Amino acid sequence: MPADPSHSSATVAQLGEFELIRTVTTGMPQPRTTLLGPGDDAAVVTAADGRVVATNDVLVEGVHFRLDWSTPEQVGAKAVAVNLADLAAMGAVPTAVLIGLACPADTPAEVVQGLFTGLKKEAAAQGAGIVGGDMVTAPVITISVTALGDMEGRDPVLRSGAQPGDVLAVCGKLGWAAAGLAVLGRGFRSPVAVVGAQRTPEPPYAAGPKAAAYGARSMIDISDGLIADLGHIAAASHVAIDVHSAKVPVAPRLHEVAAALGADALVWALTGGEDHALAATFPYQLPLPSGWTAIGTVTKGAGVTVDGREYDGVHGWEHWK
């Protein structure tokens, strides 16, 4: 029988680039910020306050995700989430995303359609339009997401703004994705809560702009691990940061999972990336916005310590290392 491109088992090669782009973009709703969506040489997006915040993250199959561990929809949602978390960490709200997708010719079209279902769902949930991108051939599935955002008149919150005396605080999940990775690595598919956290992060998006409005002096999204990412704030701000381990929020569920695996939930919370929680420092006189937990202090000096000592646990993720 001849290949039927409309059949769900068709590959991207059978469907073709233009037909595939048509199927994933047709009927896609666009927010008010999208002045011109996909289909032309470039998109046009509002930039209400005269500035645009922009970030890019690339996810590679076998490095950042596995399609035997996650559905294409979960991978798509994650690809958008990691970028929108970067915008949140500046105090920005998202307006638009662009998707550069590379995949082998024999990729099932339904895998690409699943990826786009996740990409669209996560973007739409945060008010961002998918306004453009590219689709090309490559040996493995590679997803490049660029997210654009708006500062709504606020100043961006930088990594370099921490000052001695600041309170260190976090908002969002810590250690859940690391726990999920440990569970999946042992061949288990549950508990669903931790496995789901590994498959698709749930960054506390709204907490970023709120922290900015509350006067946060520095902020970062935790993608490489709390200690590792606080290291970026300490280095950029020329300060020392001490984490008080007893204050680090570790969910009871994580302690249960850790006990079952013979692991330490606090290590996951201190070193696990991929939850995309937010860490920020606030002037100590100011009240913290709701949802944020104080976990440490900023002083003169350099580097990150835990309970006053250098941390000797596993460190964060660095590519090619």
Place this chain on the structure above:
Amino acid sequence: MPADPSHSSATVAQLGEFELIRTVTTGMPQPRTTLLGPGDDAAVVTAADGRVVATNDVLVEGVHFRLDWSTPEQVGAKAVAVNLADLAAMGAVPTAVLIGLACPADTPAEVVQGLFTGLKKEAAAQGAGIVGGDMVTAPVITISVTALGDMEGRDPVLRSGAQPGDVLAVCGKLGWAAAGLAVLGRGFRSPVAVVGAQRTPEPPYAAGPKAAAYGARSMIDISDGLIADLGHIAAASHVAIDVHSAKVPVAPRLHEVAAALGADALVWALTGGEDHALAATFPYQLPLPSGWTAIGTVTKGAGVTVDGREYDGVHGWEHWK
């Protein structure tokens, strides 16, 4: 002897992600449009007219470029050029680019540094800053470039704006990259002019905003081939486009190369992509901006014809086909 990370033969794995990012971004000049460059969770770029134009193209080793045919610097320049050409085709001027780079752990660091030399040079030449991006591991070198631009108060020129009666015109090189590909495919490295055109396109960037200011009704950058890309204008505008082949500018140098290879230079000009010339339609009453050549007409109907007939030559490039 232990590996010396400062040695020019170091791999990206020996240098590490953060050190590599440091070496390629340190001392990078930024234009006035860059409010916050690389190094934080996201970049901040001016969007003077309250809108931002955005486009993304992904280049994959072995698909879009070969490092035995091009230097890393040429590949980097090309990756930026194809995106800035998309901005030009909207009538926009570039402000910033973001670079998502994926490559194997054993990629020589000097290859990545060479890529960035080209990326930076082409961006800087057009006034755009490299403001952010990502560096990750992947089986082949994959470069995702997102370019941002400014409309300077003008309306974007869409593919859908062509009207019956319009004059079809082109600006920039036609067929040069295709000639270069044919030469390289035969194992030759010269003539330098055509081989160079394949390695790094020279889009007529300034012609895009100028055409917009002159009242161009529709515009596209020629990346898949003149006939194929005019097909996008015809489809989006619901018009027919006829190309008058005698008016298509074919450089004498291309005729010479074609004669030597037993090829037809007009076919290269009609079907070759990758030169990133611009095609636009203008109201017939208006004078064309300098640098543009009238090559055809827009009428009621559908599809693209050459001298009134369906074109039966080789068609443009579509991924996975």
